[in-house]
Amino acid sequence: MLQERHPLMGHRISLAEGVSLVIHDAEDSSRFNLRIAPENLGAASKAFGCELLATIGATATSGGRLALCLGPDEWQLYAPLAESRSIETTFAALYASCPHSLVDVGHREIGIAVEGAAAVLALRSACAFDFDTMPSGTGTRTIFDKAQIILIRHDENRFRIEVWRSFADHVWGLLQAASREIALGI
Structure with a gap:
């Protein structure tokens, strides 16, 4: 089986002090x-x-x-x-x-997991979607900044973003910037 490497493989953003947020490449599927x-x-x-x-x-x-x-x-x-x-x-x-x-469409997309108490806050940084109306166990196609994504809400604080490979670095960079702002309390 072809084993691929994508630009986010092994990357991780983790905040623990004061607020829980972990962002990482999701298991491939x-x-x-x-x-x-x-x-x-x-x-x-x-x-x-x-x-x-x-x-x-x-x-x-x-x-x-x-x-x-x-x-x-x-x-x-x-x-x-x-x-x-x-x-x-x-x-x-x-x-x-x-x-x-x-x-x-397996080679087209990359999964990004966003988990923790600050997951919604991180996602709201570039997504105008109303997360209060999205129950656990649902998903939608939406926009994250300018990138089309599929967003799945597994439970209250656990999400998966599916994004086209060509937009993955852009989405990751926005999540990274949001996590820095969350860590600073901005």
Whole structure:
């Protein structure tokens, strides 16, 4: 299997004094964008091994897999790297009876984990999204400064940003600047 190195690999920002904030490269995963008619969600859920919910913004998890509904007929799928081929094979077999588009976007994106009591504060530094209305277990496509991201809220203080590789350094730099301001109490 091809092992890649990306510019954020091994980077970490950690604040402990007075406020809890940890920002680091998230564990890599298989990433797929799925476009499928909502009436075929049952078949797609079975193929992916995790329920695909029809509510925009809803996530579901099962066995290390995560499905995020981004639109009325669009889902972002995440799974362990080792399962990428089996997912592609299963969806390829499904195509004859259930037309869909499954695109591997794993090499396009990088995950950044933002965790701790100051996670929302760090994210608000460059994202106008209303975090008070985002419950745990949901996700959305939004803008971080000028970069399009997918933002997943795992729980109250734990987020994952999925950003295109070409914007990763930019997003990381903004999070780094925000963490310095948080550390200084600005």
